[in-house]
Amino acid sequence: MAKPKVAFVCQSCGSTYAKWSGQCVSCKSWNTLVEEVLHRPPSGGSHALSPSKALSFDEITTVDNEARLSTSLSEFDRVLGGGLFPGSLILLGGEPGIGKSTLLLQTTLGMNPKKVLYVSGEESAPQIKNRADRILEGSLATNHGRLLTETWVEQIVATAVKENPDFLIVDSIQTLQSEALDSPPGSVSQVRESASMLLKFAKESGTPVLLIGHITKDGQLAGPKVLEHMVDVVLQFEGDRNHVFRILRAQKNRFGPASEIGIFEMNQQGLHPVHDPSGALFSEHALELSGTSHGIVMEGIRPLVLETQALVSSAVYGTPQRSATGFDLRRLNMLLAVLEKRCGFSLGSKDVFLNLTGGIRIEDPALDLAIMAAILSSAEDQPIGGKTAFSGEVGLTGEIRPVNRIESRINEAEKLGFKTLFLPSYNLKGLNVQQYSIALKGIDRIGQLYHQLFSP
Numbered sequence: 001m002a003k004p005k006v007a008f009v010c011q012s013c014g015s016t017y018a019k020w021s022g023q024c025v026s027c028k029s030w031n032t033l034v035e036e037v038l039h040r041p042p043s044g045g046s047h048a049l050s051p052s053k054a055l056s057f058d059e060i061t062t063v064d065n066e067a068r069l070s071t072s073l074s075e076f077d078r079v080l081g082g083g084l085f086p087g088s089l090i091l092l093g094g095e096p097g098i099g100k101s102t103l104l105l106q107t108t109l110g111m112n113p114k115k116v117l118y119v120s121g122e123e124s125a126p127q128i129k130n131r132a133d134r135i136l137e138g139s140l141a142t143n144h145g146r147l148l149t150e151t152w153v154e155q156i157v158a159t160a161v162k163e164n165p166d167f168l169i170v171d172s173i174q175t176l177q178s179e180a181l182d183s184p185p186g187s188v189s190q191v192r193e194s195a196s197m198l199l200k201f202a203k204e205s206g207t208p209v210l211l212i213g214h215i216t217k218d219g220q221l222a223g224p225k226v227l228e229h230m231v232d233v234v235l236q237f238e239g240d241r242n243h244v245f246r247i248l249r250a251q252k253n254r255f256g257p258a259s260e261i262g263i264f265e266m267n268q269q270g271l272h273p274v275h276d277p278s279g280a281l282f283s284e285h286a287l288e289l290s291g292t293s294h295g296i297v298m299e300g301i302r303p304l305v306l307e308t309q310a311l312v313s314s315a316v317y318g319t320p321q322r323s324a325t326g327f328d329l330r331r332l333n334m335l336l337a338v339l340e341k342r343c344g345f346s347l348g349s350k351d352v353f354l355n356l357t358g359g360i361r362i363e364d365p366a367l368d369l370a371i372m373a374a375i376l377s378s379a380e381d382q383p384i385g386g387k388t389a390f391s392g393e394v395g396l397t398g399e400i401r402p403v404n405r406i407e408s409r410i411n412e413a414e415k416l417g418f419k420t421l422f423l424p425s426y427n428l429k430g431l432n433v434q435q436y437s438i439a440l441k442g443i444d445r446i447g448q449l450y451h452q453l454f455s456p
Contacts (some may be wrong), residue, residue, distance in 0.1 A: 008033040035189040036213030037180050072110035075273035081256015083206040089199050093213040093221045099246055099271055100212050104169050106270050107135055108145040115144050117165035121151040123174030135270045138299030153178050153194040157201050172212040172335050191223035195230055237295045243359030260300035278305040278412060288385060291378030295370025296391040296409040297362050303412035310374035311353040326356030335372055335399050343447055366403040368394040387419040402426040414438045
């Protein structure tokens with residue numbers, strides 16, 4: 001078979017060169033030349049492209065949610081928007097050792113009687129078999145999953161065409177290489193070419209394809225940025241290895257909400273969906289301690305109750321320390337500045353430490369009110385009480401800004417037995433307060449929070 005024509009193309013200006021060099025002569029940029037395929041000889045295989053035909057909108061048939069393929073993991077289906085969409089290309093990223101391979105192996109083993117082809121370029125077949133035995137406790141006799149250890153993408157596509165699986169999993173995209181390129185596996189050109197061939201297979205066959213992707217030290221998906229544009233769904237698997245909880249977060253989803261999350265618990269038998277995350281993350285203390293509060297946040301359409309812990313102490317060294325676990329440190333500094341400017345608290349000479357229990361990371365600004373309550377409680381060394389919750393965004397002027405889905409937040413707090421909920425006054429407009437058994441206290445300024453919590 002004739003070898004495809006390749007060239008080195010500058011990613012900045014598009015200039016083409018016959019061989020690689022460190023600097024582009026046209027735009028003077030360094031390390032921007034990437035090997036690309038210019039022309040690929042036509043293939044006579046079964047997965048060759050058919051002649052293109054333009055269709056009118058009346059000729060196109062849509063796919064409803066009933067055609068989605070369930071993964072047998074409810075939290076996984078929730079994040080995907082109801083299951084695997086036919087012909088979709090999904091990219092799953094996460095830190096090493098967080099449980100990406102375990103999650104997808106569980107998906108493979110749990111989708112009977114559907115046929116799943118699991119392709120591994122990182123682990124040997126005995127390693128995967130040992131993990132599968134541990135997950136299913138040795139009951140693999142009736143499983144319809146198929147395993148392939150291969151790194152050449154042409155061989156993977158040919159095997160997938162032959163096996164005709166209902167679902168294809170590739171672990172990982174950075175280990176694949178194409179015969180069309182001479183660059184090593186994991187390079188920008190190899191990742192892009194391999195993803196392009198798998199995308200072509202997914203769209204032509206209607207088979208959902210899921211790719212595992214490595215991440216860089218900055219937490220970004222390794223490889224070209226165009227990889228995230230090529231795929232239909234981008235999932236991020238995150239969590240702290242010192243905690244049992246893992247979060248599957250959708251960053252891009254063409255077939256469902258892009259703000260949904262799924263929560264899993266890691267144990268010896270693998271990952272198990274957490275159907276009541278608030279109950280798992282929420283803890284009631286026998287002793288009421290200062291510096292703790294409970295905030296109600298939204299992740300997608302799901303309300304969560306999180307315990308917030310804050311510690312305010314005198315700075316031992318000259319420069320006060322600021323530390324936040326699970327929360328944006330820059331936003332913490334902003335909230336501390338608001339407390340000092342609008343409430344008169346002198347926190348410039350204090351160490352402030354913040355921790356969100358459970359090892360998860362939250363970006364919902366409605367957690368601001370709970371964080372400020374925890375900081376005030378620690379600074380005054382007075383407990384708030386375990387039956388009080390908070391939900392509200394704090395602005396730079398000290399005002400309490402309204403939050404969305406307030407009914408869902410109130411219902412979640414009421415379900416978990418809270419007696420009082422502090423929320424923005426604006427959210428009380430048009431709300432039937434009498435239908436709730438929980439006391440709703442609306443506030444407009446951050447100063448009102450301090451007076452209602454700690455004033456005699």
